[in-house]
Amino acid sequence: MSSVPSLSPAFDRLRAAATGRRFTAGRAAAVIALLSVVLIVAVLFSLTVGSTSAGILDLVLPSRASSESATILMRVRLPRILLALAVGASLSAAGVCFQALLRNPLADPYILGISGGAGLGAILSSALAAGAGMPLTLLRPAAAFAGSLGAVMLLLAMARRHGRLLPETMILLGVVMNATIMAAIMFIITMADFSRYAGTMYWLLGNLTSPTPAELAMVYGCLGPGVLVLALLGQGLNVMTGGEELAGQVGVDVPRLRILALLAASLITAAAVSMAGLVGFVGLMVPHLGRAWLGPDNRLLVPASALLGAIILVMADTAARSLFAPTQIPVGVITALFGGPCFLWLFARHRPGEGTAA
Amino acid sequence: MNGPPAAVAARNIGFSYRETPVFRGIDFTVAPGEMVALIGPNGSGKTTLLKLISGAVAPTGGGVTLSGKPIERLSSGRKARLVAVVPQETGMTFDFTVMETVLMGRTAYLGRFGVETHEDIAVAQEAMRRTGTLQFAGRLLSHLSGGERQLVVIARALAQKARLLLLDEPTAFLDIKHRMEIYDLLLGLNAEEGLTIVTTSHDINLAARYCRRIVLIKQGLIRADGPPDQVFQPELLSDVYDTPLHVMTDPATGIPYALPPIVPTAPAVSRGGFPHPKTIR
Numbered sequence: 001m002s003s004v005p006s007l008s009p010a011f012d013r014l015r016a017a018a019t020g021r022r023f024t025a026g027r028a029a030a031v032i033a034l035l036s037v038v039l040i041v042a043v044l045f046s047l048t049v050g051s052t053s054a055g056i057l058d059l060v061l062p063s064r065a066s067s068e069s070a071t072i073l074m075r076v077r078l079p080r081i082l083l084a085l086a087v088g089a090s091l092s093a094a095g096v097c098f099q100a101l102l103r104n105p106l107a108d109p110y111i112l113g114i115s116g117g118a119g120l121g122a123i124l125s126s127a128l129a130a131g132a133g134m135p136l137t138l139l140r141p142a143a144a145f146a147g148s149l150g151a152v153m154l155l156l157a158m159a160r161r162h163g164r165l166l167p168e169t170m171i172l173l174g175v176v177m178n179a180t181i182m183a184a185i186m187f188i189i190t191m192a193d194f195s196r197y198a199g200t201m202y203w204l205l206g207n208l209t210s211p212t213p214a215e216l217a218m219v220y221g222c223l224g225p226g227v228l229v230l231a232l233l234g235q236g237l238n239v240m241t242g243g244e245e246l247a248g249q250v251g252v253d254v255p256r257l258r259i260l261a262l263l264a265a266s267l268i269t270a271a272a273v274s275m276a277g278l279v280g281f282v283g284l285m286v287p288h289l290g291r292a293w294l295g296p297d298n299r300l301l302v303p304a305s306a307l308l309g310a311i312i313l314v315m316a317d318t319a320a321r322s323l324f325a326p327t328q329i330p331v332g333v334i335t336a337l338f339g340g341p342c343f344l345w346l347f348a349r350h351r352p353g354e355g356t357a358a
Numbered sequence: 359m360n361g362p363p364a365a366v367a368a369r370n371i372g373f374s375y376r377e378t379p380v381f382r383g384i385d386f387t388v389a390p391g392e393m394v395a396l397i398g399p400n401g402s403g404k405t406t407l408l409k410l411i412s413g414a415v416a417p418t419g420g421g422v423t424l425s426g427k428p429i430e431r432l433s434s435g436r437k438a439r440l441v442a443v444v445p446q447e448t449g450m451t452f453d454f455t456v457m458e459t460v461l462m463g464r465t466a467y468l469g470r471f472g473v474e475t476h477e478d479i480a481v482a483q484e485a486m487r488r489t490g491t492l493q494f495a496g497r498l499l500s501h502l503s504g505g506e507r508q509l510v511v512i513a514r515a516l517a518q519k520a521r522l523l524l525l526d527e528p529t530a531f532l533d534i535k536h537r538m539e540i541y542d543l544l545l546g547l548n549a550e551e552g553l554t555i556v557t558t559s560h561d562i563n564l565a566a567r568y569c570r571r572i573v574l575i576k577q578g579l580i581r582a583d584g585p586p587d588q589v590f591q592p593e594l595l596s597d598v599y600d601t602p603l604h605v606m607t608d609p610a611t612g613i614p615y616a617l618p619p620i621v622p623t624a625p626a627v628s629r630g631g632f633p634h635p636k637t638i639r
Contacts, residue, residue, distance in 0.1 A: 022457050025473050103451040235472040239462050241451040245414050249445070250518060251438030251466025296452035299472055 023297045031300060035307035039085070042311045046081045046318040047073055050325070080210045084317040084331070085310040086219045087208070087276040088286075090268035091115075092309025093227045095283025096290070096302050097265040100237040101258065102159070104167040106346060108284035109269045112170065113177030114151045115280070118266075118273035120181045121147025123200070127192040137214045141222070144270035151177060152266050206279030206332020208317050215275060222271035227306050229264040233257055234299030241296070279332045281339020282309055288346065363426030365390045365522050365554040366411045372419030373406060380406050381578040383420060390425075390521070393548040393555045395565035398575035399599050404558040405446065407575070408524050411556070412443045424522065438466035442515035444525040448507065450499065456510050457495040460486055463517030485516035489543060505536035512543065523547065525557040529564070537561060541568045563615040566590060574598055590614035 050072075091109055098107040098114070109115045125143030129136050158173055182204075189200055211219070230237075236257040239247040248254050272279070286309040290301050313331065316338075320331040366388040373381045380403050388394055396404045409415045411422055413429045422429045424440045432440065442463070450459070463485070464478040474482075486492040489509040499507060508528060515523060525544070529537040545568050547553045559565040565572060566586035574582040574589050576598045582589040589595075592605045595616050603616045 022455070022461065023473070025471075100451070105451060232470070232472065235462075235465055235468060238454070238458070239465055242449070242462075243447070246445060248414060248434055249412060249438060249441075249443045250462055250514075251435040253434050291452065295458070296454055297458060 023299050028300050028303070031294065031304050032307065035304060035311065039307055039311050039314070042314045043081055043085065046084075046314050047077055049318050049322045050077055076210050079213070079216055080208055080317070080321075081314055082216055083211050083219065083275060084208050084313045086216075086223050087272040087279060088282055088309035088311070088313025088316075089227065089306040090219075090223050090272035090309075091279060091283040091313075092286035092290075092305040093230055093302050094265040094269045094272075095309075096287040096298060096305045097230050097237065097261050098283070099287055100241050100298055101261055101265075102155070102170065103241055103243070104170055105288070106167050106171055106284070106343070108281060108343075109148070109265075109273075110278060110280035110283060111178075111343070112151070112155060112174040113181060114148050114155075114266065114269055115273050115278050116178045116181035117151025118144035118148035118270040119204070119278050120184055121145070121150075121270070122274045123185050123188050127188050137212070137218060141218055141271050141274040144274035145267055148266040148270040148273070149262075151181075152262055156262075202330050203277035205330040206277045206335065207330035208276050208320070211275060219271045219275055222267050223306075226264045226268035226271075227302060229260060231299060231302040233261050233264075234297065234302055237261065237298040237302075238296070277330075277332065279313070280336045281343060282313060282335050284346070285335075285339050285342045286312060288342075362390055363423070364388060365392070365425060366556070367423045367426075368407075368411055368417075368420065369422075370420035371410060371417040371422065373410060373415070373417050375406070379578065381410075381417075384578065384580055386411070386573070386580065388522075388554060388556055390554050391548070391552050392571060393544065393569050394557070394571045394573060395562075395569040396556065396558045396573050396575060397560075397562045397565055398581075402575045402598075403578045404575055405526055408443070408526050408556065408558060412441055412524050413437055414443070435466040438518055438520070440520050441522040441524060442518040442520040444508075444511050444515050444523070444528055446526040446530065448511045453498050453500050455495070456486070456491060456497055456499060456502070456513075457482065459499055459510055460491075460495075460513045460517050463514040466518065481519060482513075482517045485513040486510075488516060488547075489513040505532050505539070508532065508536070508540065509543075512540070516547075521552075522554045522556075525555070527558055527560065529559065529561060537564060544568065562595075566615060567611075567613055587612075587614050590616055592616075 094109050094114075095107065098109060098112065099105055102112075121143035122140050124147075125140050126136060129139055154177070155170065155173060159170070185200075185204065236247065236252045239250055239252055240254075240257065244254050244258075247257070269283075286305050287301065290305040290308055294300055294304055313335070316334045317331045320329045320334050323329065364387045366386070368384070368386040370383045370385060371381055372379065372383050386407065396407060398404050406415070410417055411424075411429075413422070413424075413432070416430065424432070424437070427440075429437065454462075460482045461474055461478065464474060464482060467478060468474065483492060483495075486495060489512050491506065491509050491513050494502060494506060494510070499510060502510065512525075512528070515525075523544075528540050528544075532540065541564055544555055544557065548555050557565075557569075562572075566589075570585055572582070572584065572586050572589040573580060574594070581598055582591075582594060587607075590605045592603060595603045595605065602619050604619050605614050605616050607614050
């Protein structure tokens with residue numbers, strides 16, 4: 001009945017020991033504190049790495065504080081790191097939510113086409129707003145939100161139509177949805193003045209740049225409430241993994257939970273996608289990593305996965321901009337290089353026919 | 359009305375599944391403290407009736423009250439405190455521990471931040487002790503046997519602290535020892551703690567042994583409702599199950615049981631040349 005892959009009896013015992021501890025406020029606080037410390041270390045490390053020699057010392061030493069290096073750190077690197085942090089956290093928390101809500105261990109905003117929906121909205125708004133000369137800081141995320149919500153609704157409608165949608169079938173739907181969305185995006189790019197969207201190809205692969213303060217405020221404005229809502233819905237999401245009927249019977253207001261969770265998860269996915277494009281597999285890998293360590297309780301898994309995802313994407317983007325400097329690789333290339341095989345591994349361990357959808 | 363309201367009162371309920379009527383206006387009432395078995399062939403409507411009285415599906419006609427309260431006006435949280443359900447399918451997508459699973463029964467009692475109190479833990483532990491699953495508390499659900507898992511699911515329902523317990527085929531796929539274990543547990547809960555219990559069962563003889571009231575359903579109609587010796591009429595059972603059944607009485611208890619008649623002896627040599635196993639002496 002379990003869909004979580006098991007490596008070996010030893011690993012199972014380890015996991016049982018880890019999951020044998022149930023959710024308490026103290027345990028949650030300890031895990032979150034530990035991950036926060038690691039995240040701070042990752043951010044500081046990332047600040048020191050880059051194509052110029054600027055480092056932390058440029059901020060700390062008064063003699064260098066006003067130097068060009070300090071400007072690079074504060075105006076270029078830090079915003080980008082903060083964006084990587086938010087994108088990783090958003091996609092991971094959304095992944096946890098979709099996996100629980102759709103009862104599908106293979107769910108991920110990217111694979112299911114939810115990121116694609118957000119991307120289509122973002123591109124469409126960019127193409128239209130460029131013509132009308134409108135500011136994009138809020139319009140683009142709003143259009144991305146509409147797109148991601150549309151994709152989720154379509155998935156749910158398909159699941160309802162078939163009563164029970166197998167995880168594999170849902171992935172197939174995601175593949176078709178992604179292909180259609182890509183075609184639509186390519187159509188829009190071709191019809192619009194392509195030269196204006198030179199960065200679009202990078203964006204489609206998932207790429208981080210240095211955002212403006214307003215853009216950062218937008219992303220964090222979505223991330224904070226979104227993750228908070230999902231964490232507070234944690235026990236409801238736990239019960240939902242046993243099906244909507246069970247959830248209703250133990251006292252969950254299922255329609256309310258579903259709407260709140262889908263709105264929150266779609267919102268943070270959209271905010272991430274509108275800034276960083278289609279970064280794939282983070283929302284798949286990180287929740288499984290978190291579950292292997294902490295167990296499946298979503299009350300802890302949501303915040304822990306957000307922090308884990310933040311750490312992983314900050315590190316992935318550090319690699320993306322420094323490994324082959326001065327050439328920068330889109331961070332989505334790195335996450336896909338790791339995430340693709342990870343998906344295959346999960347898929348191979350997954351026993352077909354298990355788990356059901358809404 | 360005298361005395362406490364019925365634990366369950368379904369009046370004139372109709373229900374259709376995809377245009378096909380399952381029930382066309384039936385009445386079904388359970389008094390507090392009763393232990394009732396719903397029996398009948400596959401597709402007779404037993405599970406649907408359970409879903410109607412648990413509020414999982416809404417009737418297309420008539421109404422259901424739980425302890426006198428119309429079920430459609432109860433919030434899911436209040437409903438969960440009145441009625442607990444042990445469903446037929448118990449699959450979880452992810453691997454929770456026994457403790458985590460049983461604590462899910464406390465969902466309706468959790469505060470805004472969704473953290474269990476000491477009382478929730480105590481209730482869950484009591485439910486596990488009652489079902490003999492406390493020893494597994496830290497184990498993963500997937501590492502338990504089918505029988506143990508079913509006891510955990512019952513513990514989760516008990517943790518809801520509802521006075522009405524509905525079970526859908528709680529003994530399906532279990533061997534005779536585990537079936538008895540489940541029924542002994544249900545009888546104990548009914549007799550000692552006064553829980554009202556309604557269970558569906560394909561094991562009609564076990565149901566007759568443990569339940570003082572048997573409700574026989576076929577094609578959405580209640581064909582008989584009463585103590586086992588009243589319901590276990592050979593013609594009635596044979597007709598409802600559409601197969602010949604003999605009814606006998608256990609001389610020790612006076613409780614009836616039904617069995618198919620003796621298999622007619624096959625010809626000594628079948629077409630393949632091998633003797634029928636029943637004819638080997």
